[in-house]
Amino acid sequence: MNTYSKSREEFARAVKVIPSGIYGHQGPAEGCFIPVDAFPMFSQRAKGSYFWDVDGNRFIDYMCAYGPNVLGYCDEDVDAAARKQMELGDCITAPSTKMIDFAELLVDTVASADWAFFAKNGNDVTTLAVLTARAYSHKKKIVFFKGYYHGVAPWTQKVDYAGILEEDVCNNIYVDWNDYDQLERVFQENEGQIAGLIAQPYMHGNFQDNQFPADGFWAKVRKLCTDNDVVLIVDDVRAGFRLDLAGSDHYFGFEADLICFCKALANGYNVSALCGKDFLKNTVSSLTYTGSYWLSAVPFAAGIACVEKMRRLNLPKLLQEKGEKLRQGLLGAAARHHFDLHFTGAPALFYLRIADDPTLALHQEWVAECVKRGVYFTNHHNHFLNASLTDGDIAETVAVAEEAFEVVRSRHPLE
Amino acid sequence: MKNLHGTDQRTMAFINLYGVLGTLEELCTLDGRAREILGEKRMAVGFQVSNGPCATLTFDHGTCALSEGTDRCDIKLPFSTPEKFNGMIDGTVTPFPSKGLTKVRFLTKEFIALTDLLTKYLRASEADLKDPAFFQTSTTLMFYTIASAISQIGNEDRIGKASASYIPDGVILLSIQDGPAALIEAKNHRLKTVKQLGTQPVSARMEFGSMEIARDLFEGRRNSLACIGTGEIKMSGQVPMLDNMNRILDRVGLYLA
Numbered sequence: 001m002n003t004y005s006k007s008r009e010e011f012a013r014a015v016k017v018i019p020s021g022i023y024g025h026q027g028p029a030e031g032c033f034i035p036v037d038a039f040p041m042f043s044q045r046a047k048g049s050y051f052w053d054v055d056g057n058r059f060i061d062y063m064c065a066y067g068p069n070v071l072g073y074c075d076e077d078v079d080a081a082a083r084k085q086m087e088l089g090d091c092i093t094a095p096s097t098k099m100i101d102f103a104e105l106l107v108d109t110v111a112s113a114d115w116a117f118f119a120k121n122g123n124d125v126t127t128l129a130v131l132t133a134r135a136y137s138h139k140k141k142i143v144f145f146k147g148y149y150h151g152v153a154p155w156t157q158k159v160d161y162a163g164i165l166e167e168d169v170c171n172n173i174y175v176d177w178n179d180y181d182q183l184e185r186v187f188q189e190n191e192g193q194i195a196g197l198i199a200q201p202y203m204h205g206n207f208q209d210n211q212f213p214a215d216g217f218w219a220k221v222r223k224l225c226t227d228n229d230v231v232l233i234v235d236d237v238r239a240g241f242r243l244d245l246a247g248s249d250h251y252f253g254f255e256a257d258l259i260c261f262c263k264a265l266a267n268g269y270n271v272s273a274l275c276g277k278d279f280l281k282n283t284v285s286s287l288t289y290t291g292s293y294w295l296s297a298v299p300f301a302a303g304i305a306c307v308e309k310m311r312r313l314n315l316p317k318l319l320q321e322k323g324e325k326l327r328q329g330l331l332g333a334a335a336r337h338h339f340d341l342h343f344t345g346a347p348a349l350f351y352l353r354i355a356d357d358p359t360l361a362l363h364q365e366w367v368a369e370c371v372k373r374g375v376y377f378t379n380h381h382n383h384f385l386n387a388s389l390t391d392g393d394i395a396e397t398v399a400v401a402e403e404a405f406e407v408v409r410s411r412h413p414l415e
Numbered sequence: 416m417k418n419l420h421g422t423d424q425r426t427m428a429f430i431n432l433y434g435v436l437g438t439l440e441e442l443c444t445l446d447g448r449a450r451e452i453l454g455e456k457r458m459a460v461g462f463q464v465s466n467g468p469c470a471t472l473t474f475d476h477g478t479c480a481l482s483e484g485t486d487r488c489d490i491k492l493p494f495s496t497p498e499k500f501n502g503m504i505d506g507t508v509t510p511f512p513s514k515g516l517t518k519v520r521f522l523t524k525e526f527i528a529l530t531d532l533l534t535k536y537l538r539a540s541e542a543d544l545k546d547p548a549f550f551q552t553s554t555t556l557m558f559y560t561i562a563s564a565i566s567q568i569g570n571e572d573r574i575g576k577a578s579a580s581y582i583p584d585g586v587i588l589l590s591i592q593d594g595p596a597a598l599i600e601a602k603n604h605r606l607k608t609v610k611q612l613g614t615q616p617v618s619a620r621m622e623f624g625s626m627e628i629a630r631d632l633f634e635g636r637r638n639s640l641a642c643i644g645t646g647e648i649k650m651s652g653q654v655p656m657l658d659n660m661n662r663i664l665d666r667v668g669l670y671l672a
Contacts (some may be wrong), residue, residue: 011644028644031653036646037595045515160578161660177586206657359652380654409662 002057002372007041010054014041024152025066025381032379037366046073046390051376059376060393064384067263069237072388077304078248087299096297097330102304104325105277109307110245112255113275117284122237122261122262123151125274126198128289130263130277132152133231136283141190142198143230143323145177147205148348150198150235160365177203178214183221187228197221201239201248202345207360207380209353214341222254231280237262237272242348242384244316245307247275251316264310269302299376310387316348317383322394323347326385329398337405338414339366351382362408369404426571428497430670432503433481433608434564436462436472440610441480441559441595442533445552450477452528453500458521459598461488462512462578465509467497490522498543545655554626555595556635557612562597564667565660566606568595574672578662579604585618587656591629592622599660621660635668 015021022041025031035231040053051061051070064070071078085098090116103116119125142155150156154168172247173190177184187194199221203211225232234256236248241264244251249259256282262272270293276284327343327350334341337364340355354363360380367377377383377398443449459473463485471488473480491514494500502508508535512519535543536553537560544550568575569582582601590596598609598617623629624647632648633635639661641646651655 015641017647020638023531027640029640034651034654055486158577160574160580162662162665207653222469271536274569299446322475351535359653360617361652362653 002040002053002055004040004053004055004057005035006054007364008037011041012241021107022289032362032364032381034379035062035368036242040371041223042338047388048072048074050387057374059374060061060373060389060397061376062383062385062397063378063381064386065268066381067384068266068268069384069386070241070264070315071267071313072386073268073307074123075267075306075309075310076386077390078302080270081305082298082302085298086381088296088297091293091296095295096300098297098300098304099295101326102300102307104220105307106261106273106303109245109311110259110261110275111250112259112277113247113278115284117273117274117276117285118300119272119274119291120270122235122260123153123156124271124294125260125272126233126235126237127152127153128274128284128287129231129233129260130196130198131287131289132258132274132280132284133233134253136280137195137321139193139195141173141194142171143173143175143183143186143194145199145203146174146206147177147203148198148200148235149205149238151237165207165220177211178217180214180217180220182205183288184224187224187230189230194228194230196233197225198233198235200235201243201252204238204345204351205383206382210351210382213347218249218252218254225257231257233258233260235260238382239346239349240264242316242319245310248282260329264305266303267306269299269306271299273293279355290319304367315386315387318387319348320346322389323350323385325391326394326397329394330401333398333405336402339405339409345382348384348385350385353379362412365411366401366404366408369407370400373400373403378407418590420666420669421572421574422666423572424497424501425450425467426575427670428464428494428500429567429571430564430597431501432462432468432470432596433567434560434671435504435533437481437563438537438556438560439472439479439529439533440481441556442529442536443474443477444537445555446532449479449529449532452525452532455477456521456525458490458518458525459488460522460526461491462494462500463491464494464497464604465501467494479529483550488514489519489660492522494549521652528669531593550630551594551626554591554614554633558595558629559597560671561633561664562599562668563608564600564671565589565599565663566608567661568666568670569606569660572666575663575666576604578659579606581659582606582656583653584619584652586615587660588612588620588622589660590620590622591622594626594629601656604647617652619654619656621657622649622652625649 011021028036042054052058071265106116109111152413157164234368236259239248240261249256258276342353342355346349367379370377437670457475459471461471463469465560490512492510493513503510536556539553569579628647
């Protein structure tokens with residue numbers, strides 16, 4: 001069973017000089033480390049599907065750095081390309097032509113892409129997408145689906161979040177996922193005022209079973225946006241390339257006007273991309289939007305190597321197969337101990353929930369027991385698969401999950 | 416109150432009545448001096464705030480209980496606006512009873528003595544807090560005031576209502592280890608603080624590791640996110656309930672600072 005004395009020591013050091021020790025989704029608060037002593041805080045190294053924490057514990061990692069690890073940590077092909085570019089230069093006054101190569105590759109790979117604009121994080125490109133929609137349409141309002149996550153810029157947050165002004169979010173309209181009638185009503189009530197609709201390709205919000213679009217939903221949404229001159233933005237930061245290398249809009253049979261990528265784009269090298277239709281290219285050209293490191297060459301080289309390898313591997317098919325094996329293994333282990341485990345969303349980025357207990361406490365107990373035994377699940381966020389995950393890893397995961405179910409069942413015997 | 420960050424006088428009045436004056440219930444339980452002040456007296460004081468809260472504090476043989484409405488009060492204090500009621504709490508407005516004129520001496524003697532004692536705990540001096548027993552009582556009373564204020568802000572404050580709108584139905588157990596506990600019941604996005612624990616199932620729990628940690632958090636000397644990481648705050652269950660309650664908790668400080 002894992003122990004984390006070194007992690008605790010390092011966290012105590014961290015809180016003295018870093019707000020909340022580890023901030024954001026990788027930290028214990030937002031990351032829902034429940035109980036906190038079941039989880040490691042800091043890593044030492046990573047390779048393939050594993051990371052090792054500072055106490056030397058090895059984890060089969062189903063968070064994949066919350067998505068970027070798509071081929072396996074320290075993938076040799078991607079790292080070699082990055083090293084080769086590093087020898088030539090990275091952040092240079094005049095950008096490398098690797099930028100053009102990468103844009104051409106994305107235009108060739110992503111079905112709805114006529115161009116690509118690069119930045120660093122998903123938040124950079126979702127914000128650019130909203131700016132673009134407003135600049136193009138000269139309208140203010142943006143429609144969101146409840147349960148969304150589009151980053152942390154003020155426009156993505158809610159009125160009660162610290163530091164957020166009502167003015168930051170007063171043009172946001174929130175509708176229920178998969179409720180086309182409600183969406184249509186909102187469009188009617190705000191006729192001529194909606195600049196864009198931003199959505200993830202399916203509902204992979206936290207704390208809830210993930211939901212695919214209802215039959216015909218996206219086709220109707222696409223038409224509604226077209227008819228009302230509303231820019232349709234797909235935030236594919238989380239799901240991008242794991243479902244379909246041509247974009248998750250392509251997977252669900254429609255075309256976005258703008259599509260945002262990050263996580264799986266370069267196997268951990270920091271680059272994000274907004275791709276879009278030709279009619280929005282001049283609008284994006286007119287925006288004042290840039291950053292010190294956005295045109296650095298190393299992440300472009302890594303991104304090219306990553307996309308090419310994902311294409312060679314037929315990554316979505318590979319992850320679908322691995323995810324399906326994992327799904328069957330976990331559901332079987334749960335059933336043997338009479339737990340109602342829900343495995344929802346795409347297998348490549350599955351979401352887990354033990355549905356026997358609406359308070360989620362039982363689920364939290366089980367996840368903690370898995371983590372303590374070296375399988376890194378998280379409580380209330382979708383997980384991610386990577387290409388290096390082996391059948392042996394899946395078998396080990398299922399065995400750990402089974403043991404964890406057994407422990408939890410012994411604490412909560414059936415009546 | 417300077418109406419910072421969208422705070423408003425009406426919500427403040429709800430907090431003052433249910434959160435601040437409501438804590439007289441616990442004061443009478445925790446401090447023998449409060450019981451001595453009241454002696455064997457029985458008196459019900461009603462507060463009726465136009466466009467605001469309406470409740471009665473009933474004192475009876477050293478106990479205190481807060482109840483809704485003013486139907487059964489001996490003394491009734493009407494306030495034409497929430498600002499006037501808040502002024503009474505701040506000591507800038509002298510109320511005039513519409514009922515119970517002959518009992519007004521209770522207000523000027525026992526009631527004032529009780530609220531002065533409560534203020535001593537809720538606005539404690541550093542010197543007083545060095546006494547462990549005082550520290551314990553002060554922090555306990557502060558806990559109940561804050562727990563009650565959470566519901567008032569979630570129900571009345573414009574931004575607080577937005578947070579409450581994301582809280583699903585259920586019960587939050589808020590507690591200090593080896594100290595006080597209260598329930599925040601959520602139903603249809605309305606909140607109710609229950610200071611007497613029952614047997615109802617709890618959907619989410621948040622526990623402060625000690626009275627010292629709780630006090631530091633209440634007074635802004637520590638950050639709750641860091642404390643979750645160090646294990647000094649424990650949470651479990653329906654995290655969205657806690658997350659949104661914490662956003663309301665952030666606004667408690669704006670009102671009670």
